[in-house]
Amino acid sequence: MTSYQSELGGRSNVAEELAESQRSISIAEFFEKNKHMLGFDSGARGLVTAVKEAVDNALDATEEAGILPDIYVGIKEEGDYYRVIVEDNGPGITKEQLPKVFGKLLYGSRFHVREQKRGQQGIGISAAVLYSQLTSGKPAMITSRTEGESAAQYFELIIDTDTNEPEISVDTTTTWDRPHGTRIELEMEANMRARQQLHDYIKHTAVVNPHARIEFEEPREQLKFERVTDQLPAETEEIRPHPHGIELGSLIKLLDETASHSISGFLQDEFTRVGQKTADSIITAFVDRHFGREMSWRPPERSAVETAVTDAVTNKSEEATAAFAQRIGTVLTERDRVAHHELVDIVANAAEHVRSESNATFGTAAQKTTAGAVWSVLTDDIESDLSRIVDDTTTSRKDAETIDGMARRIAVKFEDVERHRLQKETVASFVARAAEQTETHDGTTFGETAQENVVSGIWSVCRSVPDDPPKVRAVERDRDTASELLGAMRETDILAPPTDCLAPITETLVEEGLRKEFDADFYAATTRDAEVHGGDPFIVEAGIAYGGDIKSEGRIDVLRFANRVPLVYQRGACATADVIQDINWRNYNLDQPGGSGTPNGPAVVMIHVASTNVPFTSESKDAIANVPEIEHEIELALRSAARELKRYLKKRRTLEQRQRKRNVIADILPTMADKLADMTERESLAIEDSLARIMNNVLIERTVDNDAVRLVVTNHSDSVADLALTDIVSVDPGDIEDATVVEMDGEWFVKWDPSVRSGEQAVIEYDVNGNASFDISVEGIEPEKLSINA
Numbered sequence: 001m002t003s004y005q006s007e008l009g010g011r012s013n014v015a016e017e018l019a020e021s022q023r024s025i026s027i028a029e030f031f032e033k034n035k036h037m038l039g040f041d042s043g044a045r046g047l048v049t050a051v052k053e054a055v056d057n058a059l060d061a062t063e064e065a066g067i068l069p070d071i072y073v074g075i076k077e078e079g080d081y082y083r084v085i086v087e088d089n090g091p092g093i094t095k096e097q098l099p100k101v102f103g104k105l106l107y108g109s110r111f112h113v114r115e116q117k118r119g120q121q122g123i124g125i126s127a128a129v130l131y132s133q134l135t136s137g138k139p140a141m142i143t144s145r146t147e148g149e150s151a152a153q154y155f156e157l158i159i160d161t162d163t164n165e166p167e168i169s170v171d172t173t174t175t176w177d178r179p180h181g182t183r184i185e186l187e188m189e190a191n192m193r194a195r196q197q198l199h200d201y202i203k204h205t206a207v208v209n210p211h212a213r214i215e216f217e218e219p220r221e222q223l224k225f226e227r228v229t230d231q232l233p234a235e236t237e238e239i240r241p242h243p244h245g246i247e248l249g250s251l252i253k254l255l256d257e258t259a260s261h262s263i264s265g266f267l268q269d270e271f272t273r274v275g276q277k278t279a280d281s282i283i284t285a286f287v288d289r290h291f292g293r294e295m296s297w298r299p300p301e302r303s304a305v306e307t308a309v310t311d312a313v314t315n316k317s318e319e320a321t322a323a324f325a326q327r328i329g330t331v332l333t334e335r336d337r338v339a340h341h342e343l344v345d346i347v348a349n350a351a352e353h354v355r356s357e358s359n360a361t362f363g364t365a366a367q368k369t370t371a372g373a374v375w376s377v378l379t380d381d382i383e384s385d386l387s388r389i390v391d392d393t394t395t396s397r398k399d400a401e402t403i404d405g406m407a408r409r410i411a412v413k414f415e416d417v418e419r420h421r422l423q424k425e426t427v428a429s430f431v432a433r434a435a436e437q438t439e440t441h442d443g444t445t446f447g448e449t450a451q452e453n454v455v456s457g458i459w460s461v462c463r464s465v466p467d468d469p470p471k472v473r474a475v476e477r478d479r480d481t482a483s484e485l486l487g488a489m490r491e492t493d494i495l496a497p498p499t500d501c502l503a504p505i506t507e508t509l510v511e512e513g514l515r516k517e518f519d520a521d522f523y524a525a526t527t528r529d530a531e532v533h534g535g536d537p538f539i540v541e542a543g544i545a546y547g548g549d550i551k552s553e554g555r556i557d558v559l560r561f562a563n564r565v566p567l568v569y570q571r572g573a574c575a576t577a578d579v580i581q582d583i584n585w586r587n588y589n590l591d592q593p594g595g596s597g598t599p600n601g602p603a604v605v606m607i608h609v610a611s612t613n614v615p616f617t618s619e620s621k622d623a624i625a626n627v628p629e630i631e632h633e634i635e636l637a638l639r640s641a642a643r644e645l646k647r648y649l650k651k652r653r654t655l656e657q658r659q660r661k662r663n664v665i666a667d668i669l670p671t672m673a674d675k676l677a678d679m680t681e682r683e684s685l686a687i688e689d690s691l692a693r694i695m696n697n698v699l700i701e702r703t704v705d706n707d708a709v710r711l712v713v714t715n716h717s718d719s720v721a722d723l724a725l726t727d728i729v730s731v732d733p734g735d736i737e738d739a740t741v742v743e744m745d746g747e748w749f750v751k752w753d754p755s756v757r758s759g760e761q762a763v764i765e766y767d768v769n770g771n772a773s774f775d776i777s778v779e780g781i782e783p784e785k786l787s788i789n790a
C-alpha cells in the first residue's frame with residue numbers, strides 16, 4: 001500500500017489521493033478473498049462444502065415441490081482436480097433464473113422468507129461455483145429440466161467477480177433421462193482428506209431425511225441410502241415476524257413499508273399472533289409509555305368538592321350551580337380514586353346532566369375552571385394518600401417517620417407534573433430520589449426492593465390515558481416513539497408463534513434415525529415445544545443412544561443438525577458444545593471426569609435445531625451461535641432425554657444386582673436341595689420353582705405327560721405380567737384354546753399372550769402326537785425377572 005507518512009503537513013493531498021483509490025467492492029470480490037467465511041478454506045473442506053450446498057439445495061427444492069428426493073452425488077478424480085456432480089429430481093430451474101441462481105452471489109428464494117429451509121442466504125451454491133472457477137479455471141456445468149419440457153437446458157458459466165453477474169459461455173439444450181430436476185458439475189482443486197466428514201455429512205443427511213434416496217459415489221467407496229418412508233416432512237408455511245423477537249431497525253423498516261395508517265392495523269397486518277385483542281393490549285402499553293399514565297387520588301370530602309365548585313362558578317343561577325356541584329360531588333366521591341382525565345369527564349357529564357334536567361348550560365370555559373378548582377381540592381393532601389401507598393407496599397416494618405418522610409418527598413415532586421401525567425421511569429426516579437433524601441436527612445435506608453414495591457404501588461393506581469396513539473407515520477419518523485412501541489410489544493403477553501412454519505424431525509424419527517445408525521441398548525428422544533428468538537420460532541430436538549456397539553472409550557459423540565442439515569465442522573464453537581459441557585452429566589449416571597466438560601462413555605447425543613432462521617456463527621453455517629433462548633431449549637431437550645437414560649441405567653443396575661443374587665442362589669440351592677432330599681429321604685425339590693419364588697420371578701413350566709402338554713405361567717412378582725410367548729413345536733398340536741397356531745416349514749408356532757396377575761397362574765394345554773421337540777421364547781419381561789423350566 002502507498003505510504004503517505006512522509007508527506008507531513010500535506011493532509012488535504014493525502015485525503016484526495018486516498019479518495020482516488022477508494023471504490024466499492026463487489027460482493028463476489030469480497031468472498032473471493034474471504035473464501036473461508038463460506039466454508040471453502042482448503043481443498044479438503046471445499047469439497048465437503050460444495051457437496052453440502054448442492055445436496056441441501058436439492059433436498060429443499062424437491063421437498064418444496066412435494067417430490068420424494070432422489071439424489072445422486074458423485075466425486076470423480078480428474079487428473080489433479082476433482083469433479084463434484086450433484087443431481088436431483090426436483091422441479092428444475094427456469095432458463096431465466098438458472099444463470100443468476102448459480103452465477104450471482106446473494107441471489108435466492110429463501111432469504112426474505114420466514115420458513116424452515118436448509119438454505120437461508122442465497123449464497124451457498126454460487127459460492128461453490130466461485131470456488132470451482134477460482135481453483136480450476138473451469139466454468140460450472142449445469143443441466144436443468146422443468147416438468148413438461150421436451151429438452152433440458154444446459155449452461156456453462158462463471159461469475160464475473162467485478163460485477164457479481166453470471167458470464168455464460170455455453171447456453172444450449174440437451175437431452176437428459178430425468179423428466180425434471182437439476183444437475184450441477186463443478187471441477188475444483190481438492191483432495192479427499194476430509195473423507196470422514198464427507199461420509200458423515202452424507203450418512204447423517206440420510207438419517208434425518210428418511211424420505212430421501214441418496215446415492216453416493218467417490219473414488220474409493222459407493223454408498224446407497226434407500227428411503228425408509230414415503231412421507232415427506234410436514235409442509236411448512238411462511239410466517240410473519242413475532243412481536244417479541246423484532247429489533248428496532250427492523251420495526252422502523254416495517255413501519256416505513258406498511259400500507260396501514262393505524263398502529264392497530266399495522267400490528268395485525270405485519271405480525272403473527274396479533275389479532276384485535278392483542279393489538280389493543282399492545283396499544284395500551286404503548287400509550288402508557290408514550291403519553292404516560294395519570295396518577296389517581298383518593299377523593300376528598302363531598303362538601304369540600306361542592307364548595308370548590310360553587311366558589312369556582314360565576315354567572316349561573318344558584319339552583320343550577322348547586323345542582324352542578326352536587327352532581328360532581330356525588331359522582332366523584334363514589335369513586336375509589338380519580339385521575340385528571342376522569343375528573344374532566346365527570347365535570348363534562350355533570351354539565352350535560354344539569355343541562356338536560358334544568359336547561360342551564362355550563363360551557364367549556366366553566367367546565368375548565370370547575371375542573372381546575374376540583375383538581376386543587378383533589379390534590380390538596382396527596383401526601384397522606386402517598387403515605388398509605390408507601391406503608392401498604394413496604395413489607396418490612398418501616399417506622400411512621402420514614403414512611404411519612406418518603407411520602408412527603410415524593411409528593412413534592414408531583415408539584416411540577418402537569419395533570420400528574422408521567423411515565424413509569426419518572427415515578428421510579430421520584431421514588432429513588434426520595435429514598436436518597438430520606439437516607440441523607442433521616443438516616444434511614446429505603447432499599448431497592450422497597451423502592452420497586454413503592455413504584456409498582458403507585459404505578460398500579462396510575463390510570464391509562466384515553467389519548468389516541470400516534471399514527472404509523474409519526475411513529476416511523478421518531479425513533480424514541482418507535483422504541484416505545486417496541487417496548488410495548490415486548491412487554492405484552494402474546495401467544496408463541498405458530499409452528500406450521502417448522503418441520504421438526506419428531507421424536508419417533510429421531511429415535512429411528514439413531515437406531516438406523518447405531519446398534520445401541522437404549523434410545524431416547526425429545527421434541528420440545530416451539531420457542532422464539534429474534535422474532536423467529538424454533539424447535540429443539542434431542543436424542544441419546546447408549547450402550548451396545550457404541551465405543552465406550554473417550555468422549556461421547558455429538559451429532560448436530562440445523563434444519564435437518566448435519567453440521568460437521570466447528571464442533572467446539574457451537575452452542576451445542578457449550579450446553580453439553582455445562583451439564584452435570586454425573587447426575588445422569590454418565591462418567592464426566594472433573595465434573596464438567598463433554599462426558600465419556602458409550603453414548604451418542606443428537607441435537608437438532610429447526611428454525612425459520614437458524615443463527616449460525618458464520619456464513620459457512622457450521623456452528624449454531626450462542627443465543628440464550630436456543631441454548632436454554634437445547635439444555636432442556638438434552639436433560640429430558642438424559643433423564644430417560646438415567647432411569648434406564650438405574651433399572652439396568654437393579655436388574656444386574658438381581659441377576660447376581662439369582663446366580664448366588666442358583667449355586668447354593670441345588671446343593672441344599674440334595675442335602676435335604678438325602679436327609680428326608682424324599683424326592684429332590686424342583687429348583688426353578690423355588691428359585692422363581694425366592695426371586696419373585698415369573699415362572700414358565702412345561703410338563704409333558706405321554707402326549708399331553710401343559711404350559712403353566714406362575715406370576716410370583718408383585719405386578720401384572722403381560723407376556724408374549726411363542727412355543728415352536730415340531731409336531732402339529734392341533735387347535736389350542738387361548739392360543740393361535742401357525743404352521744411354517746414343518747414347524748408349528750404356538751402363540752400365546754397371557755396376562756397374569758400377581759400371585760396367579762395361566763395355563764394352556766394341548767396334545768402332541770408322538771415325539772415332539774419344543775423351543776420357547778418369551779417377550780414382554782426382562783430376562784432377569786423370568787425363570788423358565790420348559
Ligand SMILES: Nc1ncnc2c1ncn2[C@@H]1O[C@H](COP(=O)(O)OP(=O)(O)OP(=O)(O)O)[C@@H](O)[C@H]1O
Nearest residue numbers: 057061101108109119120121122123124125126182
Ligand atoms: N437444485 C435446485 N433446484 C431448484 N432450485 C434451486 C436448486 N439449487 C438452488 N436453487 C435455487 O437457487 C437459490 C440459491 O441457492 P443458494 O444455494 O445460493 O442459496 P440458498 O440455498 O437459498 O441459501 P444458502 O446460501 O443458505 O445455501 C435457492 O434459493 C433456490 O431458489
